[in-house]
Amino acid sequence: MTPEPGSRRGRRNDPDRRDRIIDACLDVIAESGVAGASHRRIAEAAGVPLGSMTYHFAGIDEVLREAFTRFGTEISERFETRMAAASDLESAREAVVAIILSDVYGDPRELVLSHELYTLAARDPAYRELTSAWMRRSRDALEKWFDPETAHMVDAIITGVSIHRALDVTDRDPAEVALAVARITA
Amino acid sequence: MTPEPGSRRGRRNDPDRRDRIIDACLDVIAESGVAGASHRRIAEAAGVPLGSMTYHFAGIDEVLREAFTRFGTEISERFETRMAAASDLESAREAVVAIILSDVYGDPRELVLSHELYTLAARDPAYRELTSAWMRRSRDALEKWFDPETAHMVDAIITGVSIHRALDVTDRDPAEVALAVARITA
Amino acid sequence: MTPEPGSRRGRRNDPDRRDRIIDACLDVIAESGVAGASHRRIAEAAGVPLGSMTYHFAGIDEVLREAFTRFGTEISERFETRMAAASDLESAREAVVAIILSDVYGDPRELVLSHELYTLAARDPAYRELTSAWMRRSRDALEKWFDPETAHMVDAIITGVSIHRALDVTDRDPAEVALAVARITA
Amino acid sequence: MTPEPGSRRGRRNDPDRRDRIIDACLDVIAESGVAGASHRRIAEAAGVPLGSMTYHFAGIDEVLREAFTRFGTEISERFETRMAAASDLESAREAVVAIILSDVYGDPRELVLSHELYTLAARDPAYRELTSAWMRRSRDALEKWFDPETAHMVDAIITGVSIHRALDVTDRDPAEVALAVARITA
DNA sequence: AATGAATGAGACTTCATTCAT
DNA sequence: AATGAATGAAGTCTCATTCAT
Numbered sequence: 001m002t003p004e005p006g007s008r009r010g011r012r013n014d015p016d017r018r019d020r021i022i023d024a025c026l027d028v029i030a031e032s033g034v035a036g037a038s039h040r041r042i043a044e045a046a047g048v049p050l051g052s053m054t055y056h057f058a059g060i061d062e063v064l065r066e067a068f069t070r071f072g073t074e075i076s077e078r079f080e081t082r083m084a085a086a087s088d089l090e091s092a093r094e095a096v097v098a099i100i101l102s103d104v105y106g107d108p109r110e111l112v113l114s115h116e117l118y119t120l121a122a123r124d125p126a127y128r129e130l131t132s133a134w135m136r137r138s139r140d141a142l143e144k145w146f147d148p149e150t151a152h153m154v155d156a157i158i159t160g161v162s163i164h165r166a167l168d169v170t171d172r173d174p175a176e177v178a179l180a181v182a183r184i185t186a
Numbered sequence: 187m188t189p190e191p192g193s194r195r196g197r198r199n200d201p202d203r204r205d206r207i208i209d210a211c212l213d214v215i216a217e218s219g220v221a222g223a224s225h226r227r228i229a230e231a232a233g234v235p236l237g238s239m240t241y242h243f244a245g246i247d248e249v250l251r252e253a254f255t256r257f258g259t260e261i262s263e264r265f266e267t268r269m270a271a272a273s274d275l276e277s278a279r280e281a282v283v284a285i286i287l288s289d290v291y292g293d294p295r296e297l298v299l300s301h302e303l304y305t306l307a308a309r310d311p312a313y314r315e316l317t318s319a320w321m322r323r324s325r326d327a328l329e330k331w332f333d334p335e336t337a338h339m340v341d342a343i344i345t346g347v348s349i350h351r352a353l354d355v356t357d358r359d360p361a362e363v364a365l366a367v368a369r370i371t372a
Numbered sequence: 373m374t375p376e377p378g379s380r381r382g383r384r385n386d387p388d389r390r391d392r393i394i395d396a397c398l399d400v401i402a403e404s405g406v407a408g409a410s411h412r413r414i415a416e417a418a419g420v421p422l423g424s425m426t427y428h429f430a431g432i433d434e435v436l437r438e439a440f441t442r443f444g445t446e447i448s449e450r451f452e453t454r455m456a457a458a459s460d461l462e463s464a465r466e467a468v469v470a471i472i473l474s475d476v477y478g479d480p481r482e483l484v485l486s487h488e489l490y491t492l493a494a495r496d497p498a499y500r501e502l503t504s505a506w507m508r509r510s511r512d513a514l515e516k517w518f519d520p521e522t523a524h525m526v527d528a529i530i531t532g533v534s535i536h537r538a539l540d541v542t543d544r545d546p547a548e549v550a551l552a553v554a555r556i557t558a
Numbered sequence: 559m560t561p562e563p564g565s566r567r568g569r570r571n572d573p574d575r576r577d578r579i580i581d582a583c584l585d586v587i588a589e590s591g592v593a594g595a596s597h598r599r600i601a602e603a604a605g606v607p608l609g610s611m612t613y614h615f616a617g618i619d620e621v622l623r624e625a626f627t628r629f630g631t632e633i634s635e636r637f638e639t640r641m642a643a644a645s646d647l648e649s650a651r652e653a654v655v656a657i658i659l660s661d662v663y664g665d666p667r668e669l670v671l672s673h674e675l676y677t678l679a680a681r682d683p684a685y686r687e688l689t690s691a692w693m694r695r696s697r698d699a700l701e702k703w704f705d706p707e708t709a710h711m712v713d714a715i716i717t718g719v720s721i722h723r724a725l726d727v728t729d730r731d732p733a734e735v736a737l738a739v740a741r742i743t744a
Numbered sequence: 745a746a747t748g749a750a751t752g753a754g755a756c757t758t759c760a761t762t763c764a765t
Numbered sequence: 766a767a768t769g770a771a772t773g774a775a776g777t778c779t780c781a782t783t784c785a786t
Binding site for chain 4: 405406407483484486487488490491493494495497500501503504507508521524525527528529530531532533535536538539540541542544548551552555556558
Binding site for chain 1: 219220221294297298300301302304305307308309311314315317318321322335338339341342343344345346347349350352353354355356358362365366369370372
């Protein structure tokens with residue numbers, strides 16, 4: 001049923017708009033960085049009028065915060081799916097390797113967005129809540145297969161190896177990743 | 187008679203000015219991020235007039251690039267000093283732990299600057315040259331004590347553990363760091 | 373109640389603002405040249421805030437282009453009016469003389485603006501479109517009284533004589549203009 | 559003889575420098591317009607240090623004035639050469655046609671520089687001295703073959719036809735030029 | 745409810761000129 | 766005599782946000 005115009009429910013005529021703005025914000029950040037994520041650019045990417053931005057969000061900070069919240073959630077969900085699909089300790093180790101080689105390293109968008117978030121978190125405690133929650137979910141997923149202490153370390157090695165593979169122009173042997181995971185989970 | 191620095195007459199010859207601007211740039215980035223590192227703010231932090239910025243540097247990008255080049259060099263030197271001071275395998279492991287606990291984690295400035303650089307490198311190949319060189323020097327220093335493959339992994343665990351300790355609000359047991367280093371170098 | 377123009381409340385709706393900026397731009401060019409036609413100066417001449425300039429126009433080039441488009445149109449219209457008012461060949465010749473003596477030569481603003489446009493057109497094909505259209509309209513108006521080849525020549529003599537009278541400090545006999553027109557239309 | 563260093567004549571160690579700056583200035587204007595003719599750009603084009611500019615010239619205006627003085631002289635000399643080479647009335651007419659078709663129309667550099675000068679002259683009486691002198695010399699050269707009044711008109715038709723050919727994208731029949739010259743000298 | 749017009753702040757950069765050397 | 770370091774003014778443009786409609 002189409003809500004009658006003028007009724008209280010009439011406001012819902014574009015319920016996805018807020019969502020689209022958040023997605024567009026992530027696209028813009030992936031493309032041009034947090035520094036390039038302006039109202040104008042996000043509005044254009046989302047296909048909404050400029051005035052929509054400050055109507056739906058209190059300010060640019062709110063848009064950013066929600067965008068990174070969504071990003072963290074998406075990453076965590078994929079992480080959990082991968083770990084949940086493991087059937088034994090060995091396949092859990094392989095899942096970890098796959099996360100490093102396929103997810104972070106394989107996807108420039110995720111690489112860039114992760115680092116933009118890390119940078120915000122390094123300065124701003126509010127964003128540290130986001131990274132903390134993200135890490136918490138990763139560890140929980142890992143603890144299905146590893147003891148808590150090891151889960152911590154596995155999560156750290158995922159981050160460290162991913163960054164080194166991404167930000168070092170030297171070619172690295174993929175087999176090394178498996179070895180690192182084997183050692184840290186020994 | 188040497189004119190007092192800062193006096194009107196002293197202004198004309200200031201051979202360290204370029205250096206001071208680069209240092210000031212790092213201070214501003216540490217304080218306000220790359221996004222906040224404007225000509226105006228850097229000039230003010232360095233105590234030089236705005237026009238000096240574009241006299242000494244072709245553009246803001248050149249300032250940033252030189253600042254991060256200096257930052258990478260400084261970090262690498264401290265890293266090398268720490269590793270060179272080790273006397274045997276065990277003290278080398280302890281040096282690695284100290285790097286994680288004292289250097290990156292212990293110094294908010296370094297934490298923030300590292301992430302700002304990572305973020306630039308994630309997007310821009312030119313900055314990847316910097317991170318590559320930085321990683322190359324770290325590995326070289328580690329290879330005095332560890333085989334090349336292990337050196338790679340140690341470098342990765344340094345990065346990963348540092349980030350996790352910095353960006354996770356949950357308290358972590360410092361002993362865990364030593365354990366992670368022990369495992370990865372087993 | 374209509375808010376008084378210029379009042380704080382009146383500012384919000386000012387549908388003529390774009391037009392006023394274009395007119396102000398022509399004034400500034402006439403006064404200070406294309407080189408002096410800056411956002412600041414045009415904004416001040418139009419009585420609008422600086423930020424208005426880039427809100428209404430994509431850049432200073434767009435302001436210039438629209439200003440000269442308007443100028444060309446205005447000149448052409450006056451030209452056409454003069455030629456349309458002629459009643460026979462002789463009065464057409466007199467109209468041409470009047471254009472030279474009264475319009476271009478008689479009006480410093482038009483003289484300056486014409487040359488600024490010529491200079492842009494000499495370098496930039498986009499502005500050549502403007503001068504071409506302007507010449508096309510002049511020729512069309514002349515062809516009501518002269519054959520096409522002669523119309524071409526009349527238009528050229530208008531330009532040439534006007535420039536010579538304007539840029540030569542030597543006094544010239546106005547009768548010479550009539551003679552030149554007579555010869556070229558012989 | 560090499561002047562002794564320190565002697566009054568020692569200043570002459572680069573006597574062409576001033577000349578080279580003036581030539582470079584014309585090159586820069588031809589390339590980027592009067593608006594683009596800055597100290598820096600001219601110095602670079604001339605291969606002299608920036609400080610040379612204000613050492614040899616009181617200011618940018620002096621550079622411009624001297625550059626256009628030289629330009630006017632060069633153009634006049636070529637004009638005079640062409641007219642002096644004519645042997646009778648008919649070949650004088652042909653020389654005029656050649657000036658239009660080959661010199662102004664055929665050389666984008668001259669076209670651009672002429673218009674830059676006209677534009678300055680339209681606004682500034684000081685530059686009108688230059689254009690006046692230029693026109694005086696042209697007329698003098700023409701008066702070898704034409705009566706003073708006709709010389710005036712010929713000079714005007716040269717200017718007018720040249721501009722129309724240069725600033726109109728429509729193709730024009732070269733024969734028209736000869737016809738215009740024939741009529742105006744009838 | 746929703747939006748586009750509007751604006752002041754501030755971004756990077758170029759410039760002519762001054763001045764100590 | 767000659768020059769490169771230096772600077773304040775001003776250039777174009779982008780931005781987050783406000784507000785009348």
